[in-house]
Amino acid sequence: MVLCAWKKASVDVKKLLARTSFGLAGGFVVASTGSASGALAEPVEAKKLHQHVTALCCWLGLWETLAAQAELRGLSWGAGRYGLGLSVALVLGKRPGWRPLAAMLPISLGVQLGLAMWRRRDLNPLQQLAPGVYRDRSITRLDLAAQAGPVPALHIVPTGGTQAAVCVVHGSGGDKCFYAWRLVEVLVQHGFAVLLIDLDGHGESPRAQAFPSIVTSVAGPLAWLQAHYGWIGLLGMSLGGAVATRAIAEGAHCDALVLWVTPPRLRLSRAAYRRVQLLEALRIIRLPLVHLFRDAAPQHIVAAWQTSGIRAQIGTWDLFDALDLLGSLAQIKARAPRPPLLLYYAGRDAVVAPSSAEAVRTATADWSEFRRIPGASHVSLPIEQAVIEGTVAWLGCARELGSLAAMNVAPTPHQSNHTQSPEQARDRHHG
Secondary structure: OHHHHHHHHHHHHHHHHHHHHHHHHHHHHHHOOOOHHHHHHHHHHHHHHHHHHHHHHHHHHHHHHHHHHOOOHHHOOOOOOOHHHHHHHHHHHOOOOHHHHHHHHHHHHHHHHHHHHHHOOOOOHHHHHOOEEOOOEEEEEEEEOOOOOOEEEEEEEEOOOOOEEEEEEOOOOOOOOOOOHHHHHHHHHOOOEEEEEOOOOOOOOOOOEOOOHHHHHHHHHHHHHHHHOOEEEEEEEOHHHHHHHHHHHOOOOOOEEEEEOOOOOOOOOHHHHHHHHHHHHHHOOOHHHHHHHHOOOHHHHHHOOOOOOOOEOOOHHHHHHHHOHHHHHHHHHOOOOOOOEEEEEEOOOOOOOHHHHHHHHHHOOOOEEEEEEOOOOOOOHHHOHHHHHHHHHHHHHHHHHHHHHHOOOOOOHHHHOOOOOHHHHHHHHHO
16 A cells, blocks of 8 residues: 555656646747757756756645654645655655755745645644534533622533543633544543633623622632532632632632642733733644644644633733732641642743742742643643643643542552642543
8 A cells, every 4th residue: 555655646646747848848849049059048948947846745744744654634644645655755765955855944834834734734633622422532611600690611521421520720810612523632631520710800700800799700610610519629820820829818719729830920011011922922833742733733722822812900010919918828838638729830831930830839839730831831841742741641630639638548658749740641541
C-alpha cells in the first residue's frame, strides 16, 4: 500500500512538473526572437522551476508526515495519507539542491498552514462543549440558583455517572468555555463530572461584575454540586481563583482547592498593561502548546480567544483588592478540617510578579503544594498539558484520600503524602 502511494504520488507530481515545464518552455519559444541566448535560457529556467516545485513538495510531504505522526489533525491537510509517500517518491526520483530547499522552506510552512486551515475548517474544539449526548459524556446547559441571580453553567457528566465533580472558574475576561475543552476531556477521562460557570460580568451572565455579589456566582454552583455529588473539587484561574477562595472563606464547601496563577493583588498602569499584553502574546508561542492542534484548526484556536469581554461595576484591580486572596487563605487555613490546596504559578508570568507568587506560597507554606512551571506564562499555563494532567492527577489523589478518611481507614505513608511531582501523582493515579 505504501509503495503504491509512493508510486502514485511520484507519477502525479512528475506529470504536473512536466506540464509546467513544457508550458514554460513553449512560452519561451514563442517569446523568443530566435536568438541563441533565448534558447539557452529556456531549459535553465524550466530546470530551476522544476527544482523549486520539487523542493516545495518535499517539504509539504515532511510537514504532513510529522503532523500525522504527532496526531495534530489541525495542522494536516491529507490525514497523513500522502506525506511520507510524496517525500520519498520525490527524493528517490531527482533530489532538489540545498538552495531550492532553503528557499522553499518558509513558503512551505505557509502553504501547509493554509491547506490545513482550509481542509480542517470544520475542526472547531468548542463543538466538544456543545450541549448533547456523546459517546463518553453528556453535556447540559443549566442556570443555577445563586443569591444574586442565576449562574449560567455547563454540566458535563461521564457516561455511567460519577460521585465526584469539579467546578471550574475562569479568569478575568474569559467565560465558561474559554480554552476549557482539553481540561474537560482529561477530567472526564479520569471519572470526574465538570461544572463550567460564568462569573458575573462574563459570558452569558446577566449581571455586571460587582462586589460582593460576584462571590455568590461561585457559592451558588458549589451548593448545587453539594446536593448532587459526594466529593467536590474547585479549580480557579487567576481572578476565578480569588473569587473561589473568597467563596470558601465565607462558608462554601469544597473537598479540594486548586488555584492557577492567582495574584494576591494586581495593579498595572496603562503603559505597564500594554507591555504585559505584548509580553504575554510573545510568550504564549511555546512548543508544549502544540497539543492544541490535535483538536482544532489554527483559525479556531485564534477564534476561541474572542470572548464577550467584561461588563463591570467595579474594575478588575479594585476587585482583586476587595477579594483579598491572602486574607481569604488565612481564614481557610485556620479551620479544621480544611481542603487540601494545590498552587500552580508560571515562571515567565508577565501579570503575576514572582514576589506575588512567593507571597501566596509563604502564606500557605505548611498547607499547600506549590508548583512552578518554568517556561509557562500567565496565559499559557491554563492550557499547558503538563498542568492539566498534573492537576487532574492531584485531584484524583485528593479524592482517594478523602474516601479513605470517610471510611476511617488510615492511609499508608505513600498515600498520605499528597505533595508529589506531577509525574509521581500521575503514576500514582493510573496505578
